[in-house]
Amino acid sequence: MTFNKIAVIGLGAIGYGLAANLARNGLPVVGADANPSAAARFADEFGKATGSSREAASGADAVILVVVNAAQCESVLFGDAGVLASTAADALIISCVTMDPAETRSIGARIEATGRAFLDAPTSGGPARAAEGALTLLASGREDAMKRAEPIFDAIASKVYGLGAEVGVGSAFKMINQLLAGVHIAAACEAIAFAKKLGLDLSRVYEVITASAGNSWMFENRVPHILDNDYAPKSAVAIFTKDLGIVSDMARAASFPTPLAASALQMFLMTAASGMAREDDASVARLYAKIAGLELHPRETEADVGNSATREGALR
């Protein structure tokens, strides 16, 4: 059960931390990212990285895909770079990509047709947990492939849900989580902006709601970004226009109505259309504020800048 070469394709927010923890656990990882600065940073810190996914995957007995979507996944594996064909004949391919389960099944079938193994293993937990080697994996795929992946999963995850032998099930669980997460972010932003419109003290609203039945994981996690007026992207609006877009496609394909997810998607799209696609997803609150002409934050005087105690005081 040892690996000679593990390629991690995609050194973004999740991929970088994931690859770093493989290296820290002594596994023979090679990182690949088309962005030269990500590859260079990984090479500096952990030894091996390249701008070419083919070079990283060449002869690898495991490849972990941490790219943005199904299209990138397909283009990396089956496109001109010929990444899949360059791996070992019995390589294990693990997708950590959030995508439509139908796409996952299609990609998995094409991989397995070459004699290689495939696991559908989207992540939960975000960049912070990836950096700690403490991701949650929503994994499905054949039992022998799961068994082979254990040393990799041990290095990158604190919790692995084994969701059965069928590829696509991991992706489906991830999409159900994203449906809820997206609706809850939009609802948190709607509620906070409405509370401001009603003249309520937002710090007290946070205190009361997080102790009440209206709480959600996302309310608790994202509202502090609004209170701190900090929209540096911990997770960007564009992630949810993508993920709720996938939910919308899946639901339409299945003839299944998802009015809550559809409303949330529209709010993320309006926020993106307002120029905030790359900013933190709590920016949906700024969109409501912009529409309604609200100031979510007291304007800072020059003396306040960098003085969060003063600012926090003013919010109470």
Next chain:
Amino acid sequence: MTFNKIAVIGLGAIGYGLAANLARNGLPVVGADANPSAAARFADEFGKATGSSREAASGADAVILVVVNAAQCESVLFGDAGVLASTAADALIISCVTMDPAETRSIGARIEATGRAFLDAPTSGGPARAAEGALTLLASGREDAMKRAEPIFDAIASKVYGLGAEVGVGSAFKMINQLLAGVHIAAACEAIAFAKKLGLDLSRVYEVITASAGNSWMFENRVPHILDNDYAPKSAVAIFTKDLGIVSDMARAASFPTPLAASALQMFLMTAASGMAREDDASVARLYAKIAGLELHPRETEADVGNSATREGALR
């Protein structure tokens, strides 16, 4: 700071438990409910109750209103029964009613104009916490009235948020909580029904989501009703057609858009329109299932009825 007579108007799910805990703490409570069986049960268990709110309130130095909405509140206080006029001249009136803050302010002003004191104190926690004397109160009103209410609050609540001197603020906090709670119930039902459509094991979905970023207090609390196929009303659909209706009225009055709350309201209305208004609010999942022709639960054979182990096994 002692009371000679405390009237509790409304012995429903919250009012009964609240009144019971006043009695248990030795406070001189008289319960009132137009439903003779609720009044009779309270009289049996705790000594004093009547079908007439005027009789309960006559000469009382405190009145606690636990009726369904603003209209009932107004009709009790200012209607033909003349309840307010029958109380002590310096009586303290406490509203635990969930209503539009504008209505609360109007009712409060009319009460205070008679020289009596008023507190706006909606509850959170539901019937179970009311029965334990462990409600959360979202209270606002003048400081001297808050001080007077302390022996009452001590008997019925484990947590009292003092939200300032302005009547209506407690109601506004409650409505923000209800906005979120209603959206989260509808989202939980949408996600669970969609998961069923995707063929996922709903018990695993519950396990994974409650440990993930898609979790909410309502998802965690309500989805077990769906898994257990138990729609006996712990909290009815009609509560949320009412409360999201108030949110909708408030938002329209303030020219503020609430698309998430509006979508959730429509789902509760469809569920009520389907004949489930008086059933548990998790019935929204049954509405999605009905629309999409899904079986959320394996049909029970006669042998299964009352055998929850078998039923649970079948869900896994």
